[in-house]
Amino acid sequence: MMTASKPIAALDTHEVTNQPPPFEGVNLFTSDRALIDAVARAGSAKHAARLSAFGQRAGSAEVVGWGVAANTHPPTLECFDRYGHRADEVEFHPAYHELMALGLDNGVAAVAWDGTPAGHVLHAAISFILGQVDAGVTCPMTMTYAAVPTLRIEPALGEVWVPRITAGRYDGVSRPAWQKMGVTIGMAMTEKQGGSDVRANATRAEAVDERRDTFLLTGHKWFCSAPMSDAFLTLAYTERGLSCFLVPRWLSNGERNAGFRVMRLKDKLGDRSNASSEIEYHRAFAWRVGEEGRGVASIIRMVQHTRLDCVIGSASTMRAALAQALWHASHRLAFQRRLVNHPAMAAVLADLAVESEAATALGFRLAQAFDDDEPLARLLTPIAKYWVCKRAPGFVYEAMECLGGAGYVETGPMPWLFRQSPLNAIWEGSGNVIALDVLRAIDREAEALEALRTLLASAGGRHPAYDAWIDRLEFGHVDESHARNSVERLALATQAAILLAADSPLAETFCRLRLERPSFAYGASGAVLDARAIIDRAMPQVASDQPTDGKS
Incomplete structure (x- = not known):
């Protein structure tokens, strides 16, 4: 629900008190x-x-x-x-x-x-x-x-x-792309009979010209995100193998691509503002992208970059949930003290703040690798995608609990954050698929593995728990049944290395919480923390907000 202008607090039966002010008017960059x-x-x-x-x-x-x-x-x-x-x-x-x-x-x-x-x-x-x-x-x-x-x-x-x-x-x-100021591009790969197994694809492509540059596609796609995009990258089989194509919504003659048909929209758990759909191709016009029979190699270039955004998206959702929890706890009184000043609550909030910052640090180190270290990006992408996206749902739930019942009603932001939180772990490869991608990259891509080793070595000698953790890492052959455990350990090592190498104020705390004395629930570690300092660092500031001194 949108915030009302100057709502009435003095009601006939009671006065509205002990509620936090609206969380708006905040600079989402400078307050983080x-x-x-x-x-x-x-x-x-x-x-x-x-x-x-x-x-x-x-x-x-x-x-x-x-x-x-x-x-x-x-x-x-x-x-x-x-x-x-x-x-x-x-x-x-x-x-x-x-x-x-x-x-x-x-x-x-x-x-x-x-x-x-x-x-x-x-x-x-x-x-x-x-x-x-x-x-x-x-x-x-x-x-x-x-x-x-x-x-x-x-x-x-x-x-x-x-x-x-x-x-x-x-x-x-909705009009031909050449008549527009800018375009959007969608993707349609998943089919009913095969999700991650794209080679189970049943869509067929028939060549239109002798050069085999243009094709007509016939088939279906069970998930097509953003169906109002101007064109879609998709996969279909020619007689030469699984190939990649670009399907426009409008043709070069100004007519609609009549073979592109939206059958229905998905009724999703989250991501409600965006449309996801089921589509059919009825001899839909398409351009070939890349070599025939090399469709996976072509589309994987897109997938690699969408996986970066899965990591960033989950880290963003975690930050949003943390900000709501901190905001509520810093304004809400319980038992004559603000929630944030109760030691048990402070322990939870501090643990969440450390988790959120580590996710942010990993996401942006990955983005940097896309700018200047392609070998590192190849291996760090699935590691970060697996771990950060996996952590988001449990994180958002814990943040929701900090708000109590107020976090569980649809008039606040926590339900949509919670519904959104599982998506990135599913999109572009769910947990097992991503974990196995990590193992394959370690086995086959020596340059990528060396880049990761260099990153981990940059933090050597900075914390005894980190050094002990690194000594126990395995980079040789790992059985598939242990894939998740292996990737989890690599992800934690990488987060620690990034924070330690940067002399982050939370590096020491992260090593204690995640490597030395880990717990199953947020706020449950026996590690000694400066919770107040961690919370102060993470606390969002709104221009109209007054500093919280812990007094009523």
């Missing part, structure tokens, strides 16, 4: 020290002013209201117009379009490819901030950003479509 530090470490301190302006806008009451409205009024599908013509149009609440414009016009899909220094880190930071307002709209932005490496495989397509992406503009009108 973990984010500021992570961005600076990753080489993007030069973008601080730009991110501060964006963070101020994203945290404003108006934009927070857009996020609420976009999730309260989900998209609807109109397969036919009122005369019976086929249209396949998805209609969105105006707030969705405002959020799309906010992200794309600020370069979220463009800056990694338009020559901006440290562009992947800047992209990640914009996405991290916007995702705290609404994670749903970041899905089409992610796919648009991630499509560029795959589109560039085919020069003729890349020369046309990449400039439309790097234009950095949102144009929500």
